[in-house]
Each structure stands twice: as structure tokens, then as C-alpha cells.
Amino acid sequence: MQDLMKGKRGLIMGVANDHSIAWGIAKTLAAQGAELAFTYQGEALGKRVKPLAQSLNVDTVLPCDVENLDSVDQVFDALRKKWGQLDFLVHAIAFSDKNELKGRYADTTRENFSRTMLISCFSFTELAKRAAEMMPASGGAIITLTFGGSVRVMPNYNVMGVAKAALEASVRYLASDFGPRGVRVNAISAGPIRTLAGSGIGDARALFGFMQKHSPLGRGVTLDELGGSALYLLSDLSGGVTGEIHYVDSGYNVISMPRPEELKA
Numbered sequence: 001m002q003d004l005m006k007g008k009r010g011l012i013m014g015v016a017n018d019h020s021i022a023w024g025i026a027k028t029l030a031a032q033g034a035e036l037a038f039t040y041q042g043e044a045l046g047k048r049v050k051p052l053a054q055s056l057n058v059d060t061v062l063p064c065d066v067e068n069l070d071s072v073d074q075v076f077d078a079l080r081k082k083w084g085q086l087d088f089l090v091h092a093i094a095f096s097d098k099n100e101l102k103g104r105y106a107d108t109t110r111e112n113f114s115r116t117m118l119i120s121c122f123s124f125t126e127l128a129k130r131a132a133e134m135m136p137a138s139g140g141a142i143i144t145l146t147f148g149g150s151v152r153v154m155p156n157y158n159v160m161g162v163a164k165a166a167l168e169a170s171v172r173y174l175a176s177d178f179g180p181r182g183v184r185v186n187a188i189s190a191g192p193i194r195t196l197a198g199s200g201i202g203d204a205r206a207l208f209g210f211m212q213k214h215s216p217l218g219r220g221v222t223l224d225e226l227g228g229s230a231l232y233l234l235s236d237l238s239g240g241v242t243g244e245i246h247y248v249d250s251g252y253n254v255i256s257m258p259r260p261e262e263l264k265a
């Protein structure tokens with residue numbers, strides 16, 4: 001199928017480099033005819049994001065740090081001036097202090113709990129609200145990225161698991177709030193990928209390796225596969241779908257324990 005996103009304009013937030021999940025999603029959407037704008041967090045990342053944007057002929061590349069609400073408002077002001085309307089939003093933003101992505105969740109500090117929640121969870125509500133206000137009467141679509149550490153304990157994921165649980169609850173509440181306007185809100189729960197954020201989790205290599213090995217497909221997921229699922233959730237293909245947490249994790253979430261032959265190995 002071709003041109004599934006033709007005529008649609010959307011904002012991609014969370015590209016840091018060409019390993020970013022947001023980049024995989026952006027490439028797929030652009031290949032299907034979407035017109036994109038990007039944000040980047042700080043000038044150091046801007047140097048990486050601008051050439052990537054250029055390679056997709058994207059000329060709207062704006063700074064935005066979600067801890068600074070003025071920078072968020074400036075992005076939406078700029079898009080309102082340039083496009084008037086917005087058809088979709090991709091939120092692929094998360095942060096927590098690396099020192100607390102190891103050891104016990106019980107040792108999370110108050111300061112890092114609040115910061116993790118603001119950046120990784122509440123930013124989605126603030127951004128989705130602004131995006132939905134710009135969406136046409138015919139509706140629009142919004143996605144965020146989550147991880148299975150929201151519903152089951154994953155070693156070292158700690159406060160980020162708690163933030164992702166709240167993020168997933170936000171998806172359901174926002175889907176209800178914006179549903180009457182035809183705006184759909186969903187999340188992709190991605191299997192582990194070695195990105196900048198992914199590598200911040202303690203013992204990432206060992207944990208990711210275990211999950212990939214013990215998933216039904218026996219492997220990790222690719223950026224293209226995440227892009228394909230995002231395309232489904234952001235295009236008219238998923239017109240009747242909202243409030244969903246869609247797993248793209250080689251099926252790891254359905255497994256309770258390794259197969260007997262793997263236990264004996």
C-alpha cells in the first residue's frame with residue numbers, strides 16, 4: 001500500500017539520532033507521503049537531528065525541551081503559523097537519572113521521581129492537548145511510546161516503569177477526552193532496542209538479550225517494524241482504534257517463563 005499518509009502533516013518529537021525509535025517512525029511516515037516537522041532537545045542533539053531531517057526534505061526543525069513550557073508553546077505557535085492544522089503527533093520522549101535505573105525502585109529519590117514523571121509522562125498530556133486543539137474537524141491521531149516494565153517488574157527499570165504505567169493510563173484518559181472530536185490516542189509498547197535512552201538502563205545488554213531470546217519470535221524488533229505499527233496507528237487503517245496499548249515486542253509480553261528445554265540448557 002502506498003501514500004497512506006499523503007496530505008497529512010505531523011510533528012515528530014524524540015529524535016536524538018538515527019537509532020531513535022522516533023527516527024524509524026519518521027522514515028516510514030515520510031515514505032508514505034506524510035509532511036513532517038521535528039523537534040530536538042538542545043543544540044548538541046540539534047546537530048544530529050538537522051541533517052536527518054534534511055535527508056527527508058523536512059525544513060521545520062525546532063528546539064524543544066519539555067521541562068520548559070515556553071519552548072513547547074513556541075513549537076505549536078510556529079506550527080500554527082506554518083500549517084494552521086496538524087493531523088498527527090508522535091511523542092517518543094523519556095528521561096530518568098541513570099543512577100536510579102539500577103538497584104532498587106524503593107531507593108528512588110523524590111526529585112528524580114518528579115522529574116521522570118514530568119518528562120516521561122506529563123509532557124505527553126501537555127503536548128497531546130496542544131496537538132488535539134490544532135487537529136481538523138475530521139479528527140487526528142496521537143501516539144506515544146511505552147515499555148512492558150509498566151505492567152510487570154523488569155529489573156532496573158524502576159521509576160521509569162511507574163512513569164510508563166501512568167503514561168499508559170494517560171493514553172486511556174486522553175482517548176476519552178479527545179474521542180468526541182475524532183482524535184485517537186494510542187501507545188506502542190516496544191520491545192527493547194539499543195538507543196540512547198535504552199542504553200541508560202542498568203545491565204541493558206543482558207536484560208535485552210534475555211527478553212529477545214525468550215520471546216515467541218526469538219529476536220528483537222526493528223525500527224522498521226516499529227515504523228510499520230506507528231503507520232497503522234496514525235493512518236486511517238486504524239480508524240476505529242483508540243486508547244490501546246499495542247505491543248510490538250516479538251510477543252515477549254505473553255510469556256510467563258522460558259520453555260523447559262531453555263530452563264534445562
Ligand code: NAD
Pocket residue numbers: 013014015016017019020021022040041045064065066067091092093094095119145146147148189190191192193194195196197198
Ligand atoms: P532516544 O534516546 O533515541 O530518544 C529519547 C528522546 O527523548 C531523545 O530524543 C531525547 O532528546 C528526548 N528527551 C529526553 N528528555 C527530554 C526533554 N526534557 N525534552 C525534550 N525531549 C527530551 O531513545 P528511544 O529508545 O528511541 O526512546 C523513545 C521512546 O521510546 C521513549 O519514550 C522510550 O521510553 C521508549 N521506549 C524505548 C524502548 C527501548 O528499548 N529503547 C523500548 C520501549 C519504549
